Amino acid sequence: MSKEVRVRFAPSPTGPLHIGGVRTALYNYLFAKKMGGKFLLRIEDTDQARFVPGAEDYIQESLAWLGISAEESPWKPGENGPYRQSERKESYMQYALNLVEAGHAYYAFDTSEELEAMRERLTAARVVQPQYNSITRTQMKNSLTLPAEEVKERLASGEPYVIRVKIPRKEEVRLNDMIRGWVMVHSSTLDDKVLMKSDGMPTYHLANIVDDHLMGITHVIRGEEWLPSAPLHVLLYKFFGWEDTMPQFAHLPLLLKPNGNGKLSKRDGDKLGFPVFPINWENKETGETAAGFREQGYLQDAFLNFLAFLGWNPGIEREIFSLEELIDAFSIERIGKSGTKFDIEKAKWYNEQYLRSKSNQELALFIIDDAAKEGVEVNQKVAEQAAELTKGRVTFPGDLWKESKFLFVTLNSFDEDIASKKWNSDAVKVLSHYAKALKDFEGTFDAETAKSLLGSSAESEGIKLGKVMQAVRLSVTGSGTGPDLMEVFAILGPQEVAKRIQFALDTLPVLA
RNA sequence: GGUCCGUUCGUCUAGGGGUUAGGACGUAUCCCUUUCACGGAUAAAACACGGGUUCGAUUCCCGUACGGACUACCA
Incomplete structure (x- = not known):
């Protein structure tokens, strides 16, 4: 009968939790859950000089966002407390x-x-x-x-x-x-x-071994930067006479810079334009904000999935795993040995996958929120339609509103490049005809009817629809590209479409 | 410099003594689409090098090169 697995994540509150630290926490959590054991969190704040106020809250909030919950922690003490080393001094x-x-x-x-x-x-x-x-x-x-x-x-x-x-x-x-x-x-x-140390505080080496022993830790899963001092730790277990209960070690490969050499740092993120922290971090001293994945629009389940696959894989070809599935599939044996270069493109891809799998109801909330920020009121039903229309085209939830804004706001400008190329007399003829047909339209207006109506307008003017399609799009959306036009028309309704076409007809100068 | 760790497509990786070395991201092309995207298909793209062991090595061993971590009264 083997004893219960107990692992811990032991960050130092010296600043925002780095993405590598989050991955370490995740692996500890996955392993604990997989083994039916416990995951604890201990704050290693033995360095008073480097202590940063707010860092502890940051750790708590980051893990909470991701749903990585500890059975025992400073905020949820168990029987092995306290969970801050300063309090165990x-x-x-x-x-x-x-x-x-x-x-x-x-x-x-x-x-x-x-x-x-x-x-x-x-x-x-x-x-x-x-x-x-x-x-x-x-x-x-x-x-x-x-x-x-x-x-x-x-x-x-x-x-x-x-x-x-x-x-x-x-x-x-x-x-x-x-x-x-x-x-x-x-x-x-x-x-x-x-x-x-001379200030009466232990160093990491002592505190770590004593606490892991006292807290009954069975497996130490931590970053590779600890490998060189692991022999010292082994020696300490021996000196204390705790060899029998010494935890097993697993040293995780490091997260490396996307290009060039060295481990991933905050600077890399700044330079290449992606976050290296889970959530925004306000530096109280400089007033600067370090970008977080959450605020950049990464979905928590997508981010978690992405993170889990940074240095680990289940050995099968599927790459989309929920937290539950990750727990089920996880094993330390399948963690790689070599350092992992960070690739933000893969993170984006994961985000797209998860975004598309979300329901329109859920996605509509993002649109409603973002619209409200610009003082635009959007109702749930239309927001859902807009979500359905645009979710295949975006990476972040915030893109949903950007992509669908034209549905809710009357436009006052047109893409000049497209206008100069496509706004010709043929387009004007077809659109004039179509606008009239729309104004007179009665009945149920869906994408099908929008299309057949447009088709007959073109036909009666003797013009090939394909030649004026972009102009049609331009007149209603202001842009040369976008989601399926007929679906857009169906959402807008005949009167609104007619109104927009009329505005374009009145505004845009016709090409010779 | 020293100690330790590592090295399969550009990136993340699967694999493992005999394979057309598989997948994903990204890239390119085609199809779908009266746009862009999505989706589908296809393509280019890898076993760091040198020795050994072996009938046979990308796989095992040893070197070399390269990369990384550590080398604090920091974690």
Whole structure:
């Protein structure tokens, strides 16, 4: 009987949650649901200097938008709380002290200047990797080199200190990553990382291991940037004597820039014109707004689907998956190993697919809202017709109104290019005839009748309909392109169409 | 520089000792359409390189190249 799967997403509130972070959260969530386990959220706010107000709310709102809900979180505490590391501050010191007592960690009193000097000295001596390790610590000010009495005095006097892990000199550290397989590192390449900072806060390494242990985390699914420090984490589990319950690791491939090299950054989005954040982020200091997928018009289910396929796939050819289907299909084994370049075109395609699958009733709401913003009142029924007419032509919900606006607003201008090419005497003849026929029309006016009426107008003038079609469109919509014209006429009704044609007839100068 | 991770069409990927190396996005062409789009069809487009193992390697192994991450009292 295996124990319940428990995973966590552990963001730092240092700014807006990056899309890569959202994907990490999603994979954790999918895995938890798939395994019938629990997904927790823990805020890793141990760096007081980098704390950004509002970042936590941002995380909450972003995940809420996507429907990625945590069983336990700061906002929905369970029995493993608190869920903010700053609120767990008191507990970490004892664990660090236990490590000191067991000889796996030690106090260090070096100032940042002294550390800097050490690095410079080593660099000058052509040491390839200047770091605080099993060799260099013998020359620094710490509880390993200082007399016990002095250490005691320094501690008692309130002198600032840190607690560093004592990395063994010679040891193979192995871990079996669920995505990458066995990873082996020699301890001699690791350094004596700080566990407790001089401000009394733990570093990520300590807090993370202690909390994951305390919260019963069984699987750590996180970004690949953590892979280099994973051996340290394994060592810490061992030093604490928690090897038996050490979680399994899965290090996710990174999201890369669409072109060029490196990982995806905010700058890339700005430069290429797409968001890298789930929702808008207002930078309180600069007053700038970083664009979010939500505000750009990405549908949450489309975005989720797109995100899930960034580095993972179900192994079958279908690409449209609802959240439920994603949960059902998800497995860590099918996550790729290599970095994924971000492609906004694919995101757009997903959005189009989801948009088209939405009902007209739902889509009509977007049209009504956008119209209202411009002071135009649109009723549900016509908005639904407009949605049906235009949903195959758009990428974002906001495009619906742009594409159908002409249905609701009387136009006052015409595409000049089309007018100069197509507005000729033949067109005027046919349209004059058609306008009259429309004014006199009685009965049910649908696309069929609109078309046959137009056809007979052309015929009675002895003109081929195809030759004047664009002019007809121009006269009613002002544009040379758009959705099916006869459907447009049916929505507008004979009187409105006639009125518009008459306006065009009165306004546009006829070509020679 | 060091450590670790990676490398199949431009991009996301499937596959896996013998395949016409499959799909999707994007691109191009055609069909549909009295427009544009949608939809349908077709096309161009990939196993980084060099060795080994093998009857046979894109697939396994080793190098090389290239890319990436990490290398803080940041996470």
